Amino acid sequence: MDIDVLIVGGSFAGLSAAMQLVRGRRKVVVLDTNQPRNRFARASHGVFGLDGKSPAEIRATALSQLALYPGFQLVEDAAVGVEKLRGGFEVAAESDAVYRAKKLILASGITDQLPDLPGVKAFWGKSVIHCPYCHGYELSDRPLGVFATSELSFHQAAMIPDWGATTLFTQGQFNPEGEVLGHLIDRGVVLEETPITNLLGAKGQLQAVLLADGREIPLEGLYVSPKAMLASPLIRMLDLALEDSLVGSIVKVDAFKESSVNGVFVAGDLSNPMQSGTFAIASGTMAGVAAHRSLIFNK
Structure with a gap:
């Protein structure tokens, strides 16, 4: 050989x-x-x-x-x-x-394997990301979110406030409890149970998320765990x-x-x-x- x-x-x-x-x-x-x-x-x-x-x-x-x-x-x-x-x-x-x-x-x-969410591929790697150490600094001091895909997302949501104000979107499926919930609250994480139905923005930059009840929440960075x-x-x-x-x-x-x-x-x-x-x-x-x-x- x-x-x-x-x-x-x-x-x-x-x-x-x-x-x-x-x-x-x-x-x-x-x-x-x-x-x-x-x-x-x-x-x-x-x-x-x-x-x-x-x-x-x-x-x-x-x-x-x-x-x-x-x-x-x-x-x-x-x-x-x-x-x-x-x-x-x-x-x-x-x-x-x-x-x-x-x-x-x-x-x-x-x-x-990205979440089945309209628009996610258009923003992936730019303003929809998975690692704050890789890309988080560039999204600092902007409204940020975590899209829950499992209980691992609770850990992720507890980290992200070091980069900016953070909302955990539970999608109505993954709801933290007990000490985990208390830690998220202490970290200033806002919980949103209404599911995200679409991502809004242009040229790879996320601007807001559309929720199932019709509300739009301004967001410039969304973390997911594929x-x-x-x-x-x-x-x-x-x-x-x-x-x-x-x-x-x-x-x-x-x-x-x-x-x-x-x-x-x-x-x-x-x-x-x-x-x-x-x-x-x-x-x-x-x-x-x-x-x-x-x-x-x-x-």
């Missing part, structure tokens, strides 16, 4: 893994469709040294640096099949190309063990990002219960180092 490590996914996690491996003088191929989860955001915030740069700009910079290493190759293609072989893996691409590698890193990210969908078919084909997290199912890995299948490492949002660009970069670094060590010590 002439490829040491095949990486599926070329965003923050996958390219971070690739950097460790090519610097270890290994031959690496990255399969990527350039459809990262963060493509809807204008900028990536909170990433050390890269704050405010667009996801596309960060990716382009990383690729320009990786291209200087002779062991690196980027292929714009989708991985659609995988088979475990003696001593490695065979991955089939959508273009009918076949790649054989000693180790495999999955870093293709997840798909966000469910994570594991879109890669390779996870099922490899029968990787999964585990539950607050965002949904993720791939179960050990401290070195190795999955339940020896030689398969999983980085980024596929295996991270806490998800951000910084966490993706860190987990990709770990997966790259661990895959390199696996080539040396566990042939």
